[in-house]
Amino acid sequence: MTGVPLLLVAVVSTALAAVVVVRLWSRGGRWRLAARAAGLVALEVTGVLTIALGANRAEDFYPSWQALGGDTGATAVAATRPAGHLDEVLTGARSGVTWEPPAARAWHLAAAPTLMVPTGYDEQADRAFPVVLALVAGGQPAATRSLAGLTPDAVTVVVSPTRATTAAAMTTLAGQLDRDARVTGRGWAVVADPPAARVAEQLCRLAPDRFATLVVVSGTSRDAAVRAAVSRLPAPLTAPLRFPS
Incomplete structure (x- = not known):
């Protein structure tokens, strides 16, 4: 989840969503309000996703999809208690x-x-x-x-x-x-x-x-x-x- 390809996909998706919103905004028709709302939602979702992926890449919160699901690959073990001298x-x-x-x-x-x-x-x-x-x-x-x-x-x-x-x-x-x-x-x-x-x-x-x-x-x-x-x-x-x- 910290790779460049995934981040680029998110950036491109955000740009495409912005283009679609601009093109649909000036069009008329009975579905214009629904189209505008759908376009804005898509733009917000892709924008937030892009920001989140950028932050995750910078801070390494979730290095993998498994980590996002709670599986970090680390197993808790009991610490060894020091033995007494006697x-x-x-x-x-x-x-x-x-x-x-x-x-x-x-x-x-x-x-x-x-x-x-x-x-x-x-x-x-x-x-x-x-x-x-x-x-x-x-x-x-x-x-x-x-x-x-x-x-x-x-x-x-x-x-x-x-x-x-x-x-x-x-x-x-x-x-x-x-x-x-x-x-x-x-x-x-x-x-x-x-x-x-x-x-x-x-x-x-x-x-x-x-x-x-x-x-x-x-x-x-x-x-x-x-x-x-x-x-x-x-x-x-x-x-x-x-x-x-």
């Missing part, structure tokens, strides 16, 4: 792995965090998962075991804060986790045992988009708190579609 290790550890990111020293935890991924994490390489951050007061191994089946569509991080742990230092956890696992950038849930509630509240205030939900464990039912937090999580995100350039 993806291979995580997929083989159903009960979680000890997570030792470089920034962990500054968090002053009672033990190294435990990182768990949902079942099928390795089979969904195009997805990023929301996160449940569990701040537990002691008994981290037991807490990890109880949490394992409660977060089927989320990456779970279990940490044990101490009195020296600060929310300001813990804000670096998000960047460390982004590097090591396929996680979403916002909408995480924080579940905190009562002794860790202060740090959890401050963390949510410092980064409200990232740590969007806070549930403090009431009584002894951590499982109920986790279920409440999970119910507020967004769904895992698939990689965006893109068109080949």
Whole structure:
């Protein structure tokens, strides 16, 4: 549709339509009004078509008839989501792995965090998962075991804060986790045992988009708190579609 021959045909058609209109205009007869109207319509149509073809040739809006019909020949494909540095290790550890990111020293935890991924994490390489951050007061191994089946569509991080742990230092956890696992950038849930509630509240205030939900464990039912937090999580995100350039 951007070729010169088609544009020349349109130009010639416009010129011919103009000649016909001029010749018919002065003629009389019962059909003179209809002939004039038909001639003007033909002149307008060919004129507009010529202008449109000229603009299309200059800007290349529709390079072919197929493109005019919506078929550009490009197929949308899913963009590749970068793998986490620990993806291979995580997929083989159903009960979680000890997570030792470089920034962990500054968090002053009672033990190294435990990182768990949902079942099928390795089979969904195009997805990023929301996160449940569990701040537990002691008994981290037991807490990890109880949490394992409660977060089927989320990456779970279990940490044990101490009195020296600060929310300001813990804000670096998000960047460390982004590097090591396929996680979403916002909408995480924080579940905190009562002794860790202060740090959890401050963390949510410092980064409200990232740590969007806070549930403090009431009584002894951590499982109920986790279920409440999970119910507020967004769904895992698939990689965006893109068109080949």
